[in-house]
Amino acid sequence: MHPILLLPHPALQPYIHQYAFMSVGVPGQWSAFGMVPPGCTSLSIVMHGRNVCLKPGDKPVRKFSSVSFAGQATQFWNVGIDDQYQVFFVVFKPCGAYQLLGIGQHSCLNETFDLSDILGRKAIAFQHQLEDSPTLETTRSIVEQFLLQCLCRQKDTAIVRQFDDIRKKIQRQSQEPRLIKKICKDEGVSKSTLVRQLKEIIGMGPKQFQRIARFNSLLLHIKQQATRRHWTEIAHQFGYYDQAHFIREFKLFYGKIPSAYSAGDELLTNIAQ
Structure with a gap:
């Protein structure tokens, strides 16, 4: 896994550490990757609107939509994944997801959710835009537009x-x-x-x-x-x-x-x- 690392828009840099684009998994079969608790949260966008199946540790297999949010982790996870995917990650700074998305973070601890389960119709519209995105640059542009809109409603008290x-x-x-x-x-x-x-x-x-x-x-x-x-x-x-x-x-x-x-x-x- 060799990610392409990208800087966010200057207005988003107080809240987002970086973007990362990479291939995850092995084509046509289950594989696994390790996750050390990073001390931050992330938004995952699977290219071309593909759903993904994950098996975190001993937990059952779960199917996620193409846009999901991962909360803070408190332990190492060995995560199974059912295929190879191209994924665009938004890596938040520790307070960034709370400030931009308005999500109380304690309920997200050691959990991953479809973004639509948290943000509702706003996330569904965002996901539909991303499904038609053919390139990394287009995906980055759509993501930044969405996050800059969130910036206007941020919890930055x-x-x-x-x-x-x-x-x-x-x-x-x-x-x-x-x-x-x-x-x-x-x-x-x-x-x-x-x-x-x-x-x-x-x-x-x-x-x-x-x-x-x-x-x-x-x-x-x-x-x-x-x-x-x-x-x-x-x-x-x-x-x-x-x-x-x-x-x-x-x-x-x-x-x-x-x-x-x-x-x-x-x-x-x-x-x-």
């Missing part, structure tokens, strides 16, 4: 901006111990308010989000190293002072223990980096 700033602090300082307590003190918010607001805006509480942000920072660090250091050193650098805890966390988010890690692992969530 002072409260959302405050908690988006908090989210950025959590990502920047994800390896710091007792970070959430410090943020509550610095920002003058109670822990219960922080938990409630972040669940609504990004889909999960601050501690869960910090764990996922820290793990993704660790993975990025590993990929950037020409020579990998010992796992114990890496774990300590990222604030895992208990080796057993680090191994459990690695297996939860990556699906393998650290010693089984390979830089060649096929992960769909690489598009979020």
